[in-house]
Amino acid sequence: NAGVTQTPKFQVLKTGQSMTLQCAQDMNHEYMSWYRQDPGMGLRLIHYSVGAGITDQGEVPNGYNVSRSTTEDFPLRLLSAAPSQTSVYFCASSPREGQTNQPQHFGDGTRLSIL
């Protein structure tokens, strides 16, 4: 029972580099989200998806792209990394509307440093 799997766990980038943070879930959840966690700011929603082919912006979407070609995968792309994007990134998933007795499941996070 893998749940939500995030890779990599750690990454160091140089300013201007691009990379993709991977997120996969094996629970057939329709809803998936990306958050960033910064000290004193809690979790802030970057992008979310309510199903394959459907994505929308959260609170802090600038500098990030997402796509949802399958139910299982929801990658987060940094096109040109900036030091302000140094953070811990969490992916989460949950079942569709009508099953809110089920919790939102979180991955273990990706710790990203931009030099």
Next chain:
Amino acid sequence: AQSVTQLDSQVPVFEEAPVELRCNYSSSVSVYLFWYVQYPNQGLQLLLKYLSGSTLVKGINGFEAEFNKSQTSFHLRKPSVHISDTAEYFCAVRTTSGTYKYIFGTGTRLKVLA
């Protein structure tokens, strides 16, 4: 729009003492309310949730929370804490319909002292 306020950024408490972590929210529509716990270097785990019904909600690890609609609060309590409860605790809301977005508070770091 919804917002969540956790006024206490850090709460130190001695082992076996009671604790209350405060959460206030703002929303013009009905919301679901959640408390999550995060242990060091881990993701978030659900402690408890309020969806409807009884305003006193019991969760895992002996935690409970009370939904107070008039005060727009959802404070988390535990009558006797353990060293293992040391963690960061997040309050979150989402609307009962429409957008799927969860809004999180800034977190409260609970430190249990021996």
